[in-house]
Amino acid sequence: MGLKGRVCSRTILLCLLIAWTHGIALGEQKFRIGYADPLTGTFGRDGNLVKDAYNFWAELVNAKGGIEVKGKKYPVELTVIDDKSTAAENARFTEKLITEDKVDLILGGFGSDSVFAGSAVAEKYKYPLVSGAASSDKLFARGFKYYFSTLGKATEEVRGCVDIVQILSPKPKTGAIIGSDILFTSLAAEGYRKYAAQNGIEILHFELFPITLQDYNSMLVKVKQKNPDVLFVGSHLMVAMKTIKGMKEIDFTPKMVTFSYGPTVPDFIKSLGKDAEYVVGASEWAPNLPYRDPLFGTARQFNENYFKKYGRNPDYVEAASAAGAYAIQVAIEKLGITPPVKEEDRVRIMEELHRQSLTTFYGVVKFGAGGANEAHPPVAVQVQNGKLVNVYPKEVAEAAPWYPMKPWKKR
Amino acid sequence: MLKKSSLLILILITTGLLIVPFGGFSEYFLRLLAVIFLWIGKAGCWNIICGYTGYIDFGAVGYYGIGSYVTALLMSKGNAPFLISILVSGLVSALIALPIGLPTLRLKGAYFGIATLAFAEAMKQIILEFDKTAGVNFFEGPHGITLPIGPKNEFFYYVGFGIMVVVIGIAYWIKRSKFGYALRAIREAEQAAELSGVDTLRSKVKAYMISAFFLGMIGGIEAYWLTYITPHMVFDVLITIQMVVMSLLGGMGTVFGPVVGASFLTILYELLHRDFPYTYTIIVGFIIVVVVLLMPKGIVGTLTPAGHEPSMVQGRQREP
């Protein structure tokens, strides 16, 4: 092919390409939704859960043809950018999604630090940001109008793990609280303290330790020495796994051990096997709760379909994330907003989200004026025979809690 | 002096960059450029102490973190204006650099590296633990500090641009001054420099404090931009590593090495990271390996003719 031919063929190719891309743009209107989320780095594991949840929602919506507005259906298209578990990167990519990709709407990723930075950007551009995986109390203290969270506040999240003592006999009298020194886990530790006081549990020990701590044994020895009835741990997945490993190594068995986050993630039971038995974890959702919505069906159906797609059960953070995306969808449908979404539309969505009181498979989503989801049950789950079982509160309990914990050596 | 032609190019680039915010680019584009400016600033600070003297500082993020906290505290608890806050940030960082630099800069090579790393990690832990141990509510430990919401990106664009120009300017000045010769003498042969009357410790500490001053200021700027900081965020060892890699890729001990290294890495990241979130970093790893093997003086050090922009890293000697 001569030079001329090559230029000619290139021009044709370019024309085709332009026609093709424009064809899509004209032929099919979509809701383009983006979010910055940690896929690598410290929270890479957790961030991927959130990504799975959003994809699950989008596929379900698109399988039905899209979000239905005024009788017409508009599919959703998700874009994710990895923020490497860094707050500065989250802010940067949230801004990229908004000002460069010009997405219609955004969602929240995993982790309070990152969402903290990202929400400031969202507020600046008047983009409602609904997050299902960040719940630190401080996020709500800034009085942002555009920030919403389907999870409750971190300090309240652990309530079920403490209130469960009311149904245990003999009722535990003393406890020890430890937690790693990052935002979410330190707040969980403070939540434990608050609810322990309400339940009349005497706290013998309270300690925050560095998240980078490699060895837990020496700290746990000290806790063991004080002999608390219950060990409350403000944790992420890894902290929870390390704590169990350490407790077994130093042969420390309190009557109960609870974690703010970790046991509900599938890796926990998968990796620890039998050592995970008896462990209690906080949850804000359970598949046997009597909730339902038109998109996901019942909580149980959500659970089953999720299992079909990913081969594992969803964590409550995933349920909360999917519910957050659904809340936006309902707001769009109600307001009759079509893509491309304009700034005044987003203001209306924000106002609608504050008004909304929505029943979903995840439970009631009601953000109220503050943006934090107000109504949610403080569920406590326990690992029993390799499965997560709801043990508290009574309305959702599938089994009685195993109590007290069996000493390691007798298992 | 710079050649006339290169001076002209510099003036053109500077003017170009100054009018970019009026060019109708997206807010993100401004942010991206500002991010590059601030990385050039950080890598440039690292280069001032490490590039010229050959001392490898693995704890540079300590001063960045101190600066972030000083600004955050002043602005959130003292309602101080931004410019004053970042100046105080710089001063506090430089003042802390004095007692840290005096003993550590006597150490050699890897020992200096690990001592500075220990300093930065200790600072992080101290800020995390201080409130609990002292029973006050000052640094707010793991809860972090929320700053007031800042102005638009244009503001940070110009602030970032300004600090970058100052850091490059100082690097240029040091390189040409007597002080710069002293630093390079330290790098080539410290004992000989000492014998010929250079007060090596004094020169090193001076360079270290200058570097800490600007790192502190940049920490303050970024804290205000981010609106929220925690010890884990601002004392992240990965920030130091990034500065080291940028300086080394660009060319240590060269004035424009950090400019090239920081721009190159940030732009590469921008182009690849989104579509290849996992493989992107692997590609960067390969690029680093290739650059070290093929361009041991860094990009600027290798591309500029010998003598014009001499690099501190001597060429690879013959292999055994």
Next chain:
Amino acid sequence: MLLFLQSLINGILLGGIYASYSAGFSLIFGVMGVINIFHGEMVMLGAFLTYWIFTLFHIDPFLTVPLSFFSLFIFGYLVQRFVINRVVEAPPMNSYILTFGIHLIVAYTALWIWTADFRTVTTSYSGMNANMGGIVIPYARLATFVLALIVVAGVYFLLYRTEIGRAIQATAQDKEIARLMGVNIRQIYAITFGVGAAITGIAGSLISTYFIIFPQMGLSYTIIAFCVVVLGGMGYIPGALYGGLILGVVQSLTATYLNAGLSGALTFILLFIMLVLRPAGILGKGIVE
């Protein structure tokens, strides 16, 4: 008193763990002057090797130790032979950045293939311990401690009692003379790196049974190994043991008697003071360039 003894023993066992994965770092630095940033990745590779063999074939983690040793030896040998040898005579910062590049390649390839999942090897006997008059000693850690002693003794033996050891020593002391004596320096470097990698890999294998492993775990191990080796004296092999023990005991006692948060701060403050006062390590036998 019981608490004190327990904490002390925890510290000693922790020191054994630190020593087991730090000795290789010291060896590599001592002979080649390379500060190996991807040291932690070798721990990770050893740990994942054991994890996969255990998970897929149900082979006991302790039986995977020889395989870990040989695989990591080959890995280390090849990396040194074909990559690091090219910069070993350049200024040290070239080797920092080169090994940092390799760190990125290994860690992120592992992340890409194995995902960010947290894993651990849970055997029927994991977490088992001996209870001696109220003092609990976990078996797996005791085994690691013994391993650390064997490794240090083994490397010592290799360096001082074998032909190749003498060649390594001669190379470490004076390259030029070694070369004149007919030592193939490239080969010696590659073997040294291989041995360093191999002993690090087996430490990783054992670690997988009591710590949580994931692809990005490496950097924190590198940093601790660096601290341990500096405390004991860079390049002085038994120093890894002393450094590990000091660090382990100090951390353990502060975590027990003060709090775990301060143990982090104190570690680094101790390291800082130590460096300023005795840069050649606690016994003064390390290399001060």
